[in-house]
Structure formats: C-alpha cells, structure tokens
Amino acid sequence: MDKKRVRDYMTADVDTINMNQTARDVINAIKVTSHDGFPIVDRNVVIGYISARDLLFAHPDTPVREIMSQHLIVADPEMAIGDVARVIIRSGIQKLPVVNEKNELLGIISNTDVVRSQIEHVSPDKVYKLMDTIERLHGIKPHLSKGPVMVSTLLPTQSRIYMDELEGRIYEIKKGLAEPVIVIKKPDQNILVDGHHRAVAAKRLGIKILEAYLIEIAEDFELGLERTARAMKLRTVDDIQIMDYARHPLVAGTHRFGGAIVVGEPIKNREKED
Structure with a gap:
C-alpha cells in the first residue's frame, strides 16, 4: 500500500x-x-x-x-x-x-x-499458493513467468463481476496502475484465475493485451477450473455478467427489520469475486 x-x-x-x-x-x-x-x-x-x-x-x-x-x-x-x-x-x-x-x-x-487503490490487490502469496495447490493436486511442477496475454484468449472462471469495482479498474487502467492478472497458461488454453474486473475493463477500453502472472503447465489435461467454466457456459470475457451496485453481495447481505438495517448472515456457497 x-x-x-x-x-x-x-x-x-x-x-x-x-x-x-x-x-x-x-x-x-x-x-x-x-x-x-x-x-x-x-x-x-x-x-x-x-x-x-x-x-x-x-x-x-x-x-x-x-x-x-x-x-x-x-x-x-x-x-x-x-x-x-x-x-x-x-x-x-x-x-x-x-x-x-x-x-x-x-x-x-x-x-x-x-x-x-486497494480493491483487487494481487499479492505474491496468492500466486504461490495457487502454484502449490496445482502441484499437490496434480503432481506437476508449474513454472512461473510474467508477460503479456491477449484478452481475447482468456477463459474466464467467474460468471459475474460488479459495476462499482469495474469502474475502479477502468480508472486504474487509464492511469497505468492496473496490477497483473493471474493466468494458468496451458498448451492450448489461457485460464483467467484472478483479475476478471481488470479483463472486462480492458475489453471495454479497447485494450487487447494485459500484463499477467503466467503459471505455465506443460502437460495438457483438463483442470477443475475449466470444468467450472464449461458448466457456467463461459468461453470469453464477453460472457461475464456485470451486476449493478444494488445487487453486490455486500449490499444484498443486509435486510430491513422493524425499520432498521440489520446485517444478515454471511452469504454462503457464493463464488469468489476478485
């Protein structure tokens, strides 16, 4: 920070x-x-x-x-x-x-x-934890690099993003401040793991290339993230739904009771937003 x-x-x-x-x-x-x-x-x-x-x-x-x-x-x-x-x-x-x-x-x-300035912050720990998870689950050693990735080639793994955070990412990209997205790079697929707001922001701004942390896998097999994307019918960044602020889970998680605003129970089984 x-x-x-x-x-x-x-x-x-x-x-x-x-x-x-x-x-x-x-x-x-x-x-x-x-x-x-x-x-x-x-x-x-x-x-x-x-x-x-x-x-x-x-x-x-x-x-x-x-x-x-x-x-x-x-x-x-x-x-x-x-x-x-x-x-x-x-x-x-x-x-x-x-x-x-x-x-x-x-x-x-x-x-x-x-x-x-703090929303959607990418930390090295996030990248290394993902690499460690891949190694433990699949018994392979991924390679980490950093470089450009074409937005049009990204397979999203998150079905929705939120307008208020999207506006923040657009602002940062315009100012040249956007942090790299996290991508699992396979021989035939670029899987977007973290940075869906940034990817959609880039697409809206007509930006074709984003800087990315590339977790490279030489072996060609289907990951669980790819099955998730297929189940949600996600193929490109254009398939990501943009939710308005009023439907953000931080807002939807409250309800009115007796004229007062009461914080509700945590929203469970909700896919992670980045």
Missing part, C-alpha cells in the same frame, strides 16, 4: 471556488457538480476550503472568504496512500487538496480514491 502515491490516484481536474464568490455561488456549484465541497484558490494557490456544512447558517450573499475554513489538511503528491488513509480516518475529512511546495493546487484525493 505504501508504494502507491497520491499522484497516482488523485483527481487532477478540480472544481474550485474563488474567495470573492458568495455562498450562493457555492450552492449553485454543488447543484451542478454534485460535489460536497471545494478548495478555495487565489491565483491557483489554496487558501481555504468550503463544504456544504459551512453553508448551513450562511446568508446566500455572504462572501466565501468569511465562511471558508482556513485551517487545512493537505497532501503532497509524493505522499504514500497509506499515510493518506491514516489522515482521513483520524481527521474525518473526506477529501484532501493536493498541493506543491508553493501551496499551488495540483489535484484532490478522496477517501473513495484510497479505497479504489
């Missing part, structure tokens, strides 16, 4: 407010952008921040400079994502302006950006 930097995940195109504008201007900006707050700048130098909360008791004609917050917590572009996460958790602030040494605005990073 600490290897990822603010500059990699911040939004560079930031909507701002001038200190000479009024509370009414900020209200209109919130309506147009749906943002809940804005950095206040003077010649691109950050001098304050105004949020929807600051407007609660302000007259619409009140100048922004009279109600903006001047005591700011800001982020440096080279700051580690892990440090940003700690600041956000401890301060309760949802967004941090990103500035340079002259306090000039470079971007903004939010709690959503921090979460997005």
Whole structure:
C-alpha cells in the first residue's frame, strides 16, 4: 500500500471556488457538480476550503472568504496512500487538496480514491499458493513467468463481476496502475484465475493485451477450473455478467427489520469475486 502515491490516484481536474464568490455561488456549484465541497484558490494557490456544512447558517450573499475554513489538511503528491488513509480516518475529512511546495493546487484525493487503490490487490502469496495447490493436486511442477496475454484468449472462471469495482479498474487502467492478472497458461488454453474486473475493463477500453502472472503447465489435461467454466457456459470475457451496485453481495447481505438495517448472515456457497 505504501508504494502507491497520491499522484497516482488523485483527481487532477478540480472544481474550485474563488474567495470573492458568495455562498450562493457555492450552492449553485454543488447543484451542478454534485460535489460536497471545494478548495478555495487565489491565483491557483489554496487558501481555504468550503463544504456544504459551512453553508448551513450562511446568508446566500455572504462572501466565501468569511465562511471558508482556513485551517487545512493537505497532501503532497509524493505522499504514500497509506499515510493518506491514516489522515482521513483520524481527521474525518473526506477529501484532501493536493498541493506543491508553493501551496499551488495540483489535484484532490478522496477517501473513495484510497479505497479504489486497494480493491483487487494481487499479492505474491496468492500466486504461490495457487502454484502449490496445482502441484499437490496434480503432481506437476508449474513454472512461473510474467508477460503479456491477449484478452481475447482468456477463459474466464467467474460468471459475474460488479459495476462499482469495474469502474475502479477502468480508472486504474487509464492511469497505468492496473496490477497483473493471474493466468494458468496451458498448451492450448489461457485460464483467467484472478483479475476478471481488470479483463472486462480492458475489453471495454479497447485494450487487447494485459500484463499477467503466467503459471505455465506443460502437460495438457483438463483442470477443475475449466470444468467450472464449461458448466457456467463461459468461453470469453464477453460472457461475464456485470451486476449493478444494488445487487453486490455486500449490499444484498443486509435486510430491513422493524425499520432498521440489520446485517444478515454471511452469504454462503457464493463464488469468489476478485
């Protein structure tokens, strides 16, 4: 997590407010952008921040400079994502302006950006555990390499993915931050084990090649993953179903009881999402 930097995940195109504008201007900006707050700048130098909360008791004609917050917590572009996460958790602030040494605005990073940086993280342990499982089950020694793989050749082993996570993968690919997918490479088949959101994101963006951890098997026999794919009628990435956020298991696992939201029992026998 600490290897990822603010500059990699911040939004560079930031909507701002001038200190000479009024509370009414900020209200209109919130309506147009749906943002809940804005950095206040003077010649691109950050001098304050105004949020929807600051407007609660302000007259619409009140100048922004009279109600903006001047005591700011800001982020440096080279700051580690892990440090940003700690600041956000401890301060309760949802967004941090990103500035340079002259306090000039470079971007903004939010709690959503921090979460997005961590979803679908590939660890070496995941790869080696899979290799160990193959060796124990089939008595063969797979070979590990890293290289490009054609998205069109991938056999998916997961029937559905979720739109919110897909949007995160699209964002990362556009920024050049997507981690490699995990593929079992057989003589006649590339089996996608981990990275279904990334594969679909690449397909949507018209990207034909992804970087992959390739677990190579020289022997040609059918794996259980291939039987699973066949049972789910999966042949290409196009066969993966995209679920909307409301049907995500983290949302579907709750139910209403007596007017309150109650966490339900864990969803069992559900295929793993990556």
